[in-house]
Amino acid sequence: MNFDTMSNASVFFIGTDDVPITAKVEAARAINQALESGWQGLAIAATFSLDEIAQAHELVEHPTKPGRVVLAI
Secondary structure (H helix, E strand, C coil), X not given: CCXXXXXXCCCXXXXXXXXXXXXXXXXHHHHHHHHHCCCCCCCEEEEEEHHHHHXXXXXXXXXXXXXXXXXXX
């Protein structure tokens, strides 16, 4: 993959090393409460592998159904 052509791309790495334990506990409680109340989580329109990134981008640009587009790395 040629990353030189991806000047408009954003990559986010999410970790919890820098998050205080109190914030993690509070977030876990809030998520559990939401799930217990019937929240189904975020809708996922499709999941793509890294090899299918062009198709994933196409779906983001021209969605055919509601939901997030997930890229599995």
